Amino acid sequence: MDKHITDIDLSLDSEKLTHFNLQRRHLLQALVALGLSSPLASNLIHASSKNLIQKKIPSSGELLPVIGMGTSRTFDALYDDDLLNKLQLVMQSFFDNQGALIDSSPMYKTSEEVTGLLLKKAHNSQKLFAATKVWTYGKQSGIEQMQASRELWGIKRFDLMQIHNLRDWKVHYSTLRTMKKEGKIRYIGVTTSHGRFHDELEEVLKNNHFDFLQLSYNISNRDVERRLLPIAQDKGIAVIANRPFQRGDLFQQVRGKKLPDWATDLGISSWGQYFLKFVISHPAITCAIPATTKVKHMLDNMGAQFGVLPEQTQRKEMIKYLA
Numbered sequence: 001m002d003k004h005i006t007d008i009d010l011s012l013d014s015e016k017l018t019h020f021n022l023q024r025r026h027l028l029q030a031l032v033a034l035g036l037s038s039p040l041a042s043n044l045i046h047a048s049s050k051n052l053i054q055k056k057i058p059s060s061g062e063l064l065p066v067i068g069m070g071t072s073r074t075f076d077a078l079y080d081d082d083l084l085n086k087l088q089l090v091m092q093s094f095f096d097n098q099g100a101l102i103d104s105s106p107m108y109k110t111s112e113e114v115t116g117l118l119l120k121k122a123h124n125s126q127k128l129f130a131a132t133k134v135w136t137y138g139k140q141s142g143i144e145q146m147q148a149s150r151e152l153w154g155i156k157r158f159d160l161m162q163i164h165n166l167r168d169w170k171v172h173y174s175t176l177r178t179m180k181k182e183g184k185i186r187y188i189g190v191t192t193s194h195g196r197f198h199d200e201l202e203e204v205l206k207n208n209h210f211d212f213l214q215l216s217y218n219i220s221n222r223d224v225e226r227r228l229l230p231i232a233q234d235k236g237i238a239v240i241a242n243r244p245f246q247r248g249d250l251f252q253q254v255r256g257k258k259l260p261d262w263a264t265d266l267g268i269s270s271w272g273q274y275f276l277k278f279v280i281s282h283p284a285i286t287c288a289i290p291a292t293t294k295v296k297h298m299l300d301n302m303g304a305q306f307g308v309l310p311e312q313t314q315r316k317e318m319i320k321y322l323a
């Protein structure tokens with residue numbers, strides 16, 4: 001049933017809507033019959049009662065839910081049992097609300113090990129889209145680091161392997177091309193953040209074949225709209241937006257400010273959803289990867305991947321409202 005719900009596209013006609021409502025009623029009836037009133041059940045109802053937004057990975061056509069999860073700093077929790085328990089629930093809320101892409105890196109201290117520990121206990125994780133990075137110098141060192149990451153996550157293979165901040169990119173690019181041919185990874189990516197290396201990245205993207213690009217993009221940091229996002233669109237590269245909340249700073253900027261009345265028309269009920277819907281409504285962006293240590297924030301963030309997305313004029317209004 002999950003599969004059926006996930007495949008519903010954005011342009012539901014009345015026949016599909018009737019079918020969808022029937023499916024939903026069956027699901028609710030089944031849950032009631034099973035006596036399920038747990039948070040898992042309510043999350044399932046939440047996830048299935050709305051319209052999940054997904055976007056295509058251009059190089060394959062595969063669909064990806066527009067909200068993923070970052071792990072930088074938030075998952076560096078190996079030595080904090082209380083936080084580990086909370087993060088287990090954070091990850092569970094992610095999967096219960098149809099989350100798929102989790103992004104990490106060997107740069108994020110214990111985050112990969114924590115991701116692996118939590119994945120072992122997580123339910124509903126079949127749709128995991130595992131993404132990490134290679135962040136070292138030298139061919140052999142890169143191969144060993146990727147192998148170590150795979151063991152830490154406890155998975156057979158990564159869906160996406162990204163070259164972190166272009167570090168030794170030529171060497172790793174060649175390794176990744178071979179790994180992709182051999183079926184050891186499914187997609188190749190490259191990342192940057194904080195607006196660094198954009199000139200070099202432009203050249204790298206123009207002259208090579210990447211499936212994914214990861215960069216910083218949010219409502220107050222839109223530099224990439226000028227050059228990098230158009231290149232990604234031209235070349236058919238999927239784009240992951242990191243730092244969608246500018247590391248949390250955006251919430252400080254709107255402290256004490258009310259959401260505009262028209263936000264409800266876009267299915268937006270919090271500033272988190274306002275910021276995320278802005279990011280994922282850019283046509284070049286495939287998904288955003290907010291990071292959190294809190295279940296209530298995870299549920300809030302996952303809410304942004306349902307319903308409608310702002311159009312171009314509404315995106316302009318969103319920027320104007322914050323100015």
Ligand SMILES: NC(=O)c1ccc[n+]([C@@H]2O[C@H](COP(=O)([O-])OP(=O)(O)OC[C@H]3O[C@@H](n4cnc5c(N)ncnc54)[C@H](OP(=O)(O)O)[C@@H]3O)[C@@H](O)[C@H]2O)c1
Pocket residue numbers: 069070071072073074103104164165191192193194214241242243244245246247248251272289290291292293294296297298300301
């Ligand atoms: N070069 C690269 O490859 C690169 C660079 C930067 C980032 N990244 C990736 O991108 C991910 C996201 O970036 P980021 O972690 O730097 O920053 P971010 O996602 O923009 O912001 C994270 C902060 O926002 C808060 N937050 C999350 N959801 C919230 C909500 N609904 N309401 C209020 N506060 C909320 C979190 O605090 P709470 O814990 O309190 O929720 C956390 O402090 C990283 O984790 C990493 O995976 C990659």
